[in-house]
Amino acid sequence: MIESYVYHFSPDNEPVKRVEKGATVTFKTLDCFSNQIKSEEQLITAIDFDRVNPATGPVYVEGAEPGDVLVVDILKIKVGDVGIASTLPETGPLIGKVESSRTKLIPVKDGKVIFNDIEFPANPMIGVIGVAPAEGKVPCGFPGSHGGNMDCNKIVEGARVYFPVRTPGALFQLGDLHASMGDGEICGTGIEIPGEVTVKIDLVKDFPLDWPVLETEDMWYAIASDHEFEKALRFASEQMQLLVSKAYGWDMTDVYLYMSVRGSFEICQGCKPSGFPTVVRFGVPKVEEKPRLINY
Ligand code: CA
Numbered sequence: 501m502i503e504s505y506v507y508h509f510s511p512d513n514e515p516v517k518r519v520e521k522g523a524t525v526t527f528k529t530l531d532c533f534s535n536q537i538k539s540e541e542q543l544i545t546a547i548d549f550d551r552v553n554p555a556t557g558p559v560y561v562e563g564a565e566p567g568d569v570l571v572v573d574i575l576k577i578k579v580g581d582v583g584i585a586s587t588l589p590e591t592g593p594l595i596g597k598v599e600s601s602r603t604k605l606i607p608v609k610d611g612k613v614i615f616n617d618i619e620f621p622a623n624p625m626i627g628v629i630g631v632a633p634a635e636g637k638v639p640c641g642f643p644g645s646h647g648g649n650m651d652c653n654k655i656v657e658g659a660r661v662y663f664p665v666r667t668p669g670a671l672f673q674l675g676d677l678h679a680s681m682g683d684g685e686i687c688g689t690g691i692e693i694p695g696e697v698t699v700k701i702d703l704v705k706d707f708p709l710d711w712p713v714l715e716t717e718d719m720w721y722a723i724a725s726d727h728e729f730e731k732a733l734r735f736a737s738e739q740m741q742l743l744v745s746k747a748y749g750w751d752m753t754d755v756y757l758y759m760s761v762r763g764s765f766e767i768c769q770g771c772k773p774s775g776f777p778t779v780v781r782f783g784v785p786k787v788e789e790k791p792r793l794i795n796y
Pocket residue numbers: 532627628649651676
């Protein structure tokens with residue numbers, strides 16, 4: 501079990517474990533506030549912000565080189581029995597209509613979330629997951645083409661995520677579990693919760709990829725982000741267009757038409773206004789009679 505935390509994605513982070521491809525690894529994760537909040541009297545405005553958005557790792561994958569793709573199977577996500585949601589000052593569409601920072605402790609029991617006087621199914625997911633960028637350091641609270649804080653509620657048990665490797669060893673890390681989070685995460689938090697994640701890590705050698713790709717039981721998604729909504733949409737669309745064209749042998753215009761008549765454009769992170777980039781995913785269904793978009 502890995503229990504070592506970092507606050508950036510960076511090729512300069514010291515790996516805490518080295519694994520061969522095919523390895524299964526378990527990460528112990530803190531919640532996105534580094535477990536600093538223990539009661540509803542504690543407001544988010546009073547915590548130490550140098551310690552928000554920790555990720556566990558990084559893990560060095562032997563043989564991973566820039567130009568490869570890291571393949572991560574989410575085998576198991578275990579979350580704690582109480583999570584935290586909070587409104588954040590100056591964040592989201594309902595600024596000015598709500599308390600600017602209210603801490604709410606939310607019980608999670610037997611796979612169910614208890615919110616006030618109702619219950620609904622939990623959907624444990626990973627908010628922060630990715631590999632090191634080629635250079636510099638990206639705070640774990642931000643998304644990018646390396647992954648990071650993508651806040652995609654489809655990164656759950658059984659999902660597979662592909663990342664473009666940018667530095668030797670890939671330097672994989674994850675954190676920021678949510679017991680539940682709606683698409684867009686409009687107030688800026690999900691049900692923030694500590695836990696444990698077990699993944700299997702593998703490699704596809706020499707495969708061109710610019711953005712993370714998510715594979716679910718029946719869909720492929722390209723996930724992209726930018727401060728400008730239009731750019732995020734364009735990046736995700738371009739990545740999907742390339743993958744489909746290459747796998748299906750269709751030209752770029754036919755792929756564009758196909759994406760429009762059958763694809764699905766969805767929001768991962770859209771709490772606007774805020775300082776956070778918008779994260780989107782573009783999905784297409786899996787097609788049995790055609791090759792997989794990434795041959796793994
Ligand atoms: Ca997050």
